[in-house]
Amino acid sequence: MSPHPPLRRYSWLLAGTVLSLFAMQAAWDVALLAWVYPVLLLRFSRTGRPLPALLGVLGATTAATLVWFALADLLSPPLLLLAVPLALTGALPFALDRLLAPRPGQHRPWRASLVFPLASVAAEFAVATVTPFGTIHGVLGATQASNLPLIQVASVTGVHGVSFLVAWAASAGALLWERGLSDRAVRSVAAGAVGAVALAATAGGARMVFAPPASDTVRIAGVTASLAAWEEIVPTFREYDSLEALVAADPDEMRERFAPVNDELLAGTAREAAAGAEVVLWPESAAFTLEADRDLLVDRVRAVAEEHGVYVNAGMSVYTEEAPHIRNQMVMVTPDGGVAWTYDKSRPIPVLEPYEPGEGVIPVADTPAGRLATAICYDADFPGLLRQAGAADADVLLVAANTWEGIKEMHARNAVFRAVENGSSLFRQASRGRSNATDHQGRTLATTDYFTTEQQTMVAYVPREGVTTVYSRIGDAFAWSCLVGLAVLVPGRWSRPGGQRRRPVVLDGGAPGAHEGASPGAEREG
Template sequence: MLGLRERKKDESRPRGVAPEGDGGDGVPRGRPPGRWLWVAGTALLVLALHSNWHVALAAWLFPVFLLRYARLRPARYGLLRIGWASASATLLWLVSTGMVFVPTVVGVFAVLAVLQTLPFVADRLIGVRSRSVLTTLVFPTVLVGGEYLFAELADFGDFGVLGFTQHGFLPLIQLASVTGVHGVSFVVAWTASMAHWVWQGGLPRPRVRRGVLVWAGVLAVVLGAGGVRLLFFAPVTDTVRVAGVSAGRAAERDTRRALDRIDPEGWRPRSAVGAAPERVRKALAPVADDLVAATDREARAGARIVVWPETQAGVLEGDQRRLLGRVAAIARERRVYVNAAYGLYLRQAPYVRNLSVLLTPEGKVAWTYDKAHPTPMETMTPGSGNVPVADSPYGRLATVICYDADYPELMRQAADKGAGMMLVPANDWVGFESLHAQRAVFRSVEYGYAMVRQSVNGVATAVNPQGRVLGMADYFTAGRQTLVAEVPVQRRTQTLYGETGAVFAVLCVAGSVAVVGFGLLWRRGRRSEESGTGERDVLK
């Protein structure tokens, strides 16, 4: 009868809930813990995504609730729900940025969602076995390790990095000059892990006090050093006036209408092949003419460097020399550097090149650079990935194009070549208008150069080597987007990250491997114990 009652009691328990008591692994049994932990953590996770609506504070908070939920629920249920939350948040981000319609992107970000769940798995595996303060390092270590592996293996830039949400926290992001953006991710994730360690309770007060003091000391050093860098190692006071120009809305509208008449299904680069050259030339003229006029206007107003946006202008292969000749004439007359960017339409596949061409005050071409990392939506042959540099009275200049800036090793080339200012033509889109500009802040801090990023269909920014935004112009709030900023004139600021690269992130990968190894050894040891216990029971 007793056995029957116990069996009925077990059958009345909700499916997926462990028996009451403690199973020896530190996980409470009995009633499932409040689902509010999962709801709160998931809501904060959505706010923590680096999106147009992201809230920097949410990145510090969401792991606290999800870590607690993962510890309290049986692993196969709690971790599965956290994985579902990560996948749902990622899908929402893809929808908001318009990239959900690109199958390649969806597949890559599905892998990212799995990697973002692994830190919770690692904490659940190791954290419930030990209450040492050292276990608080498991979550941030595996998180950073996953971020780095995704960037290295997926060949999709460094998306999914938690630290990017802190782009406006200047004292903290100075850490990127030592560790790269991954160090910022680590600090944010460790803070959440430490908060959960204190929240779980059951620890002697002296141990809690020592642990919190260690964390607080590290955070104080990070923020203090960042503050010192901002106050006492500011860029030099000599500046050069830089202008980013975009064609006005009226010129864009005229060009778009003319191109749509040539190809009613929507203008594509290959459409230029079958069309009459004169029709295409006339259709492209309004934007190109407006950019040339804007270049002359800003040069007359005092700009010494002028930057065009990515592919807003288009030109037929046979007309390229004429366009560059017009820009070179302005460069010679006004004694300015002009980084002209445009799409060059070809008569053979892939029918377009995405170019950045620097014209010097002597009217000469200092570089011709092809975009090295086209997005999955762009059908073009990638460039060589050799970042060009050119000496000028305003420091050594360099360039990449838009998405290229999401690849830290490509951006490191400019630092290795001593560039003091990076000129970045860009072209974003609704849903992504601010994200690239915010991410670019970290490249300046990591490598110690200023950056001027002129983005049509997005936010154009000028940033100094400490990540301070010197100027900003939003394409969507202006009839004619023009960015004007006084940018420091200097050699590149030496940074530890620029010299050593992603050493910190690699160490986190090694730490992640160690965590996995420790977890496997623990499981093997537990199975051995259970096997030995069974044998002893039989002998009895």
Template sequence: MSAHTSHADPPPAAPRPEPAGPQRSAPRTRRAFVPGRPAVWLLLGTFLQLLAVGGRWDVPLAAWLFQTFLLRFLRTTRPWAGIPLVIVVLGGAGLFWAWQLAVPFRPLTIVGVLGLGVVSAVPYALDRLLAPRLGRLGRLLLFPSALATLAFLLGTYNLFGTAYGLLAVTQHDNLALLQVISFTGPYAITFLMGAVATAANHLWEHGRTRQDLSWYRVGPAVTVASAVAVVLVGGQAVLAFAPAATAPTVRIAGINPSAAVLDKADRMLGTAPTDLEAVAGLDPAKVRAAADAINQQLLDDTRQAARAGARIVMWSENSARVRSADEPAFLSRAGALAREEGIYLNVAANVYLPEAPYGRDQTVLFGPDGKVLWTYQKHHPIPGLEDYEAGTGPVPVVDTPYGRLSNVICFDADFPDLMHVDADIMLVPGGDWPEMGRIHTRMAGLRAMENGYALVRSDFNGSSQAFDHQGRVLSQQDTTSGDNPPWISDVPTRGTTTVYRVIGDVFAYLCAAVTLAASAFAVRRPRAATPLPQDGNPA
């Protein structure tokens, strides 16, 4: 080595040239959701919605899934394009419900069902338009709270009550799940299903990879799943450790007019006995003779049921037919029969009136002494199908040796608020058609669980069923054949007091408060910095 060799550090190496070609762009911020196919979510949501309308072909799991896909569709679509399509889906589901249950397509029913579809889209619109302005908790609670609030408002103030749109109806065989309605009313089931939808969407948007599975992302799904599990386990515990009441039972019979007798009355009248306006214009003697043919069969079957041990006998809705002028004599005969057999007899009659509304849908309960204990007139005639004048006043309750008896008529049982009655046994005379009858009786069974009484629905041309206060079916009879012997069921004489019957719709009011508070907060707040993912579309 030369003495002149330098020991200084070598000069830094020259920077390596960048490879030829376009410059590398700055890394993009990771999207919260991988772009999907909104049309697929819409189709899935539509298909599943058709299987969760409270009809003959319901699939219980579909009621837990369809909202998830409809929300996914809306959250990945421009709102003013997506919301009208969801309205179409929900309106179409209502028409599908009416078609499969053979609901007559009259102007009022069509407008009513389509109107329900439009209104049912409100929770979806709130989620799409307002949820991006809320924090995580608000995004998770707004939709289920709005869904439950809407179900409550429709069930209380809508002319159709809960006949359509109450999601709890789709879960009729899951008694463990349904026990919660004895605390909260049926709207808690709606809330849980809505919460599943928002929690699933939150996980869908944020939980794609293992690195994403932080508590922030999976917490809502875990919380909702835990809540559903608590409800199911708690309900199963109620069924297992608080079984049906061991109180004595009473034998209750349901009576229907036979198809043969109705056909005979048709021939005598020259028109259907249910055509009230036509009957009003007929010769009174002819009407009286046709009504007597029907009523005599009912009285004979009542005597047969009493001698088979029935202590309470109820007739299905509008079983008897009687002119208003002949009503006193008819009721005298019925009271005498109750006295002779020592039974409680709940007579259900269509009373022909000489002028509009041409009919009165009522029940009259006779005690074992033959005296009248109540006269009840149907509070909720079916809009567009029944022209009866609506009854008023409280639902009747009568103390008997067999517990406190109460009574509503058919469609009345689709209004939960009307059914808050301190009773042990609720009698529900029904009158349906085959497609509707089986479903309608299941709907009425929810009222038994909500209020803690046994419920007996004697249904013409449908399905008669007796439920205990936990929703168990005690007895049933298919009445679509039109020629049924008296249906007899042994029913517990003591009910129980439920939380829901005492506090009413507190849960629904809480949901309404959350909906209003979240909506007001969202309207006043600027749009969130990180909007809900839109599958590449601007929010």
């Protein structure tokens, strides 16, 4: 038997790598391919010697990560350094499957099939919880945002429950491919995985049909400065190419330069309020003001709010004398002229936004328009942070965003899961990106694209009342249970009664892991 892996195995690796580029939570996503590419990569990794197999999978995840950075327009050298840990994390579930699954798979295919989904959720959850990446990259379940019946499971498990179902189906598919339909135990595993997906989708569909959102709605308008107004202010940021220079500039000149954008936002707010909007949302960093002039800007917003009886959640960049010279804030002005909250962005984007984060407390306010909460852009990629809104029974989540073309789609889709998880309608207004509004079950109510729409306004009627979800109460209990389950499998792989270790059967060109007494349908490569 040749010591070199057969050409067929590398065709699986190549095909899995190519398909993964269309299912990696990016602009090219085809939801169906997220179910397919892991099968090919698992088949490759399970049928070769460990080191070449794992290096091959690492090559696949590295390629996918680099393409993701290219599509997201994040190819600067400092950011590319972040691709290394992301690629390693993407390869980790395949590595753990390769190392942990073979021996249990000899006699316990159920246990073997669970290694990959448990490891996938564990890796995603670890990144989302303890790193500054959140869920913006590498969350398998996020590719299914358009599959509304299936993603209802996120109201119980969070987005990681969707990831588990996709990964388990892939793992069972790879096991079925390896051992064939004639293996009764493996057929039961495949039936279990397919049954779990079908049950989740059926229950989700029933939820959508029999427990639809409330019919009482609130009109919300998102107002973004036009491209023309933005182009008027761009030369200012080119001339004053650092925050220090901008803060040191003549204040009167800065007020004049900021005026085209600020004036247009206020005029747009008055227009939409007069048209019937109860709430108006500005995007992240929509208005610009020096710290000394901030109260004057708020007073102008207050005048519009009082005149039209509207809630205005105003996003603004406030340039400060003290380093880091900028605050990224949302200020909610009420119809009586009060300020319901002043919120600083909790999760600045690593490298791109080198300023101090806010306190990490999502503000919530009771209003006739519902119980409102707010977050800013990248905040919505952290389920644990946004769960504060669900725990506080928020009805409507107002997300202000400021993105760019490379991430506009992935960012908008990712936010849909925060609505489903927390039982809150979502109204997300973005400048230089895609704005979207959904109900708490993820149905799209409105969407606009900054780059293809002349009128930078989005209007939607969203349900005034949300619902209480299991996820909003138990948080990431499902993800934690996956971590525990994976920890249970690890010692079970390397130990057995009496302290002896059984040597794995070697098939497929020297690959440990195929079961003893393989069924006639099992392949033998070499």
